[in-house]
Amino acid sequence: MSDKSSAAIVVEDLRKDYGRIKALRGVSFRVESGELFALLGPNGAGKTTTIRILTGLTRATSGQAFIEGVSVFEQSLKLKRLIGLVPQATNLDLELTVAENLFIHGLLYQLKLPEIKKRTREVLDYIELWPRARSKVKTLSGGMRRRLLIARALLHRPQVLFLDEPTVGLDPHIRRRLWSLIKRIQRQGTTILLTTHYIEEAEFLADRVAFIDLGKIIVCDTPANLMARLGQFAVDFTDERGLHTRYFQDQDAAQKEALVLSGQGYAVTIRRVNLEDAFVSLTGRKAA
Numbered sequence: 001m002s003d004k005s006s007a008a009i010v011v012e013d014l015r016k017d018y019g020r021i022k023a024l025r026g027v028s029f030r031v032e033s034g035e036l037f038a039l040l041g042p043n044g045a046g047k048t049t050t051i052r053i054l055t056g057l058t059r060a061t062s063g064q065a066f067i068e069g070v071s072v073f074e075q076s077l078k079l080k081r082l083i084g085l086v087p088q089a090t091n092l093d094l095e096l097t098v099a100e101n102l103f104i105h106g107l108l109y110q111l112k113l114p115e116i117k118k119r120t121r122e123v124l125d126y127i128e129l130w131p132r133a134r135s136k137v138k139t140l141s142g143g144m145r146r147r148l149l150i151a152r153a154l155l156h157r158p159q160v161l162f163l164d165e166p167t168v169g170l171d172p173h174i175r176r177r178l179w180s181l182i183k184r185i186q187r188q189g190t191t192i193l194l195t196t197h198y199i200e201e202a203e204f205l206a207d208r209v210a211f212i213d214l215g216k217i218i219v220c221d222t223p224a225n226l227m228a229r230l231g232q233f234a235v236d237f238t239d240e241r242g243l244h245t246r247y248f249q250d251q252d253a254a255q256k257e258a259l260v261l262s263g264q265g266y267a268v269t270i271r272r273v274n275l276e277d278a279f280v281s282l283t284g285r286k287a288a
């Protein structure tokens with residue numbers, strides 16, 4: 001086995017059964033320090049289960065996991081200080097203000113009062129919500145609440161941040177704003193593991209992507225390598241059975257194929273290969 005202490009996250013053969021449901025069937029991966037790693041997969045693939053295990057919210061049926069060399073299963077208190085979690089559901093106290101929500105989190109993490117005050121200002125400035133510090137959370141928009149969840153997860157300066165479907169249900173422009181915030185957090189040295197079923201989110205954000213389906217990782221690589229497996233160019237055409245795509249390494253070959261197909265009367269499009277092509281060809285279905 002590789003050295004556990006040099007990676008930010010090491011996961012070895014994780015299995016999780018919920019009764020007869022096998023949510024995870026032997027998941028293994030490694031995330032290097034400072035890396036942004038995406039678990040990409042359809043609903044029910046096992047993404048949230050993986051995050052819940054790695055953040056100590058659920059016990060695995062078997063397997064091992066280490067964060068910064070700390071055993072997730074044996075050193076849960078030490079683990080808590082190392083990690084921050086942005087859950088899928090907005091579990092903020094809606095009746096309390098933005099600052100009060102952060103204050104409670106600071107108390108739970110046993111931060112000293114001056115530290116809580118200082119960090120509240122810092123994280124709210126960081127996510128551009130300081131002017132709303134005294135607003136009740138129920139008056140914030142969905143995008144603001146999502147940013148506040150991120151600020152709360154960063155309050156105690158975690159080394160590893162877990163983001164479970166961080167932009168689900170948000171407008172495209174708010175999603176892009178969150179993407180740049182997530183990139184900024186990574187640039188400041190935080191290791192990030194995020195789950196998503198949006199392919200473009202993984203393609204845009206992740207240094208490496210693991211495709212997960214039915215509780216197993218199918219493939220794990222950089223977006224560029226995953227796409228290069230298919231080629232550089234895709235030729236789409238439609239017939240009575242639906243949409244078909246053929247892949248080519250060079251543009252000339254793609255253009256030749258497109259000419260042949262359009263000569264046969266098909267509507268044809270040539271485009272660059274994207275991560276969705278890689279996902280569909282590996283899993284045989286769409287992520288979302």
Ligand SMILES: Nc1ncnc2c1ncn2[C@@H]1O[C@H](COP(=O)(O)OP(=O)(O)OP(=O)(O)O)[C@@H](O)[C@H]1O
Nearest residue numbers: 018021023041042043044045046047048049050197
């Ligand atoms: N508490 C639970 N009890 C029983 N089955 C569960 C429980 N939590 C998850 N599952 C099942 O485990 C499998 C994996 O679920 P999980 O929530 O990890 O998937 P996911 O990839 O995060 O999907 P989603 O994007 O919908 O959250 C699914 O079949 C799900 O129904």
